[in-house]
Amino acid sequence: MDHPHPATLDPIYAPGASAAEAALSAAKLRRRGAKLLVGSAVGFGLSFVAMMATSAAAPGTVVFLVATVLGMAGAGHSIAALVKGLAAGPGATGTASAVALTFGNLFMTGLGAFAAFLSTVTFTRGRQIRSAGKILLPPVETGDAWTGAGLSSSGPVGVIETDDEATRAKVAAQWRENGRTEHASVAAFARLTLDLMALGAPPELVADANRDALDEIRHAELCFGLARAIDGRIESPGAFPAAARARTLSRSRTLALAQLAVDSLVDGALHEGVSARIIAKLARRCEAPAIQGILKEIAADEGRHARHGWDVVRWCLAEGGDSVAHALEGALRALPKTMSSPMPDEARDGRWECWGIMGEELEAEEHEATRVDLERRVAQAIAATRQATLGYGNVSVG
Numbered sequence: 001m002d003h004p005h006p007a008t009l010d011p012i013y014a015p016g017a018s019a020a021e022a023a024l025s026a027a028k029l030r031r032r033g034a035k036l037l038v039g040s041a042v043g044f045g046l047s048f049v050a051m052m053a054t055s056a057a058a059p060g061t062v063v064f065l066v067a068t069v070l071g072m073a074g075a076g077h078s079i080a081a082l083v084k085g086l087a088a089g090p091g092a093t094g095t096a097s098a099v100a101l102t103f104g105n106l107f108m109t110g111l112g113a114f115a116a117f118l119s120t121v122t123f124t125r126g127r128q129i130r131s132a133g134k135i136l137l138p139p140v141e142t143g144d145a146w147t148g149a150g151l152s153s154s155g156p157v158g159v160i161e162t163d164d165e166a167t168r169a170k171v172a173a174q175w176r177e178n179g180r181t182e183h184a185s186v187a188a189f190a191r192l193t194l195d196l197m198a199l200g201a202p203p204e205l206v207a208d209a210n211r212d213a214l215d216e217i218r219h220a221e222l223c224f225g226l227a228r229a230i231d232g233r234i235e236s237p238g239a240f241p242a243a244a245r246a247r248t249l250s251r252s253r254t255l256a257l258a259q260l261a262v263d264s265l266v267d268g269a270l271h272e273g274v275s276a277r278i279i280a281k282l283a284r285r286c287e288a289p290a291i292q293g294i295l296k297e298i299a300a301d302e303g304r305h306a307r308h309g310w311d312v313v314r315w316c317l318a319e320g321g322d323s324v325a326h327a328l329e330g331a332l333r334a335l336p337k338t339m340s341s342p343m344p345d346e347a348r349d350g351r352w353e354c355w356g357i358m359g360e361e362l363e364a365e366e367h368e369a370t371r372v373d374l375e376r377r378v379a380q381a382i383a384a385t386r387q388a389t390l391g392y393g394n395v396s397v398g
Helices: 019-053 058-088 093-120 165-198 203-231 241-245 253-285 289-320 322-334 360-387
Strands: 140-142 235-237
Touching (some): 165 203, 203 235, 203 289, 253 289, 253 360, 289 322, 289 360, 322 360
Antiparallel strands (some): 140 235
16 A cells, blocks of 8 residues: 655654744645545545446445545645644644644554454465455466475375365365465565565564565475375466555555554464464374375464564564554454455365364464464553663564
8 A cells, every 4th residue: 555645644753844844844735635535535435336336346345445545645644734734833842743643643543453454354374465455366277387396296196085086176276275375475475575675674574584485485386286196187376467466565654664564463473373373283183194294394384474473563663663553553453353264165164174174163263362362462562662762672572
């Protein structure tokens, strides 16, 4: 979600300029804010018209989301204009600062809630790459490029014990779907690398993001290789141009840090954490030795990715302070209490867990456990941020 004017909210969390400069800046921000808010109002109207005129929900939803982004941008401009205007008056510096922080923090809380909502409208395992909240996944096409990870490439090898060819085909299809999400995660970590570098993150965070991307390449190969071993079909992920449409960070450093913190909280700490817990339990329940080995490897990697997500959250807090803290608080309020990811109907009761495919009960249990732990750790991190002078090494997340 790119912000149309880069410095809108940065002044709220930074020293102000002279009265004359503040007055001029306030006038410009008011004009921009008015235009954005008018555009937002028009967008909301069009979204309702689209929802009533078409049977498909997608067009109206897209317009609604665009209108929401415009409205948030307009509100940000208006808040900044108010602050600048107050600062331009004689003796009003203290009042301006108080108003700035009040409205700025409310805005950041809303931003965090909105970002978390977009990241949880649809769910699939691990860190994903999105555009306007929609998870982007590669197509699957004929080819063996991603199928050579350690399993036989000569066709079905009895990896799962069933004579039911329909079930065999469905289990293989689900493992290919797992492979699609792992393949998309490679792009998500590449995006994370770019975001970290744009914000001046330390080398250890950039290195972790690149190592995690290499892990995801391996995971995708394992999943597609396993699917081939189950049903003999030689298929791999195809070209993935949609990845280029993924959202980018705002040009405002304040907003960018908040966006990255919320993304890393949701996709890194939560989704990677849930994935690690689920796969670790599946490894214990799985009855197929070849699949069990794959699950153990992926679970260990996903647990490390979740820890890396927490590291990014800590760094964003250290860099952004209270603005990022408010965004994280908003994100916590927007997190769903339950999670339901796409899965075959036959897998929902847990009968496919012997083949490494989760059921609904396992997913619900591990999501709840991870969410509770996440809320505790975020509260601890925010408390530490507000009690001490920030530094990368002294903000604890438990």
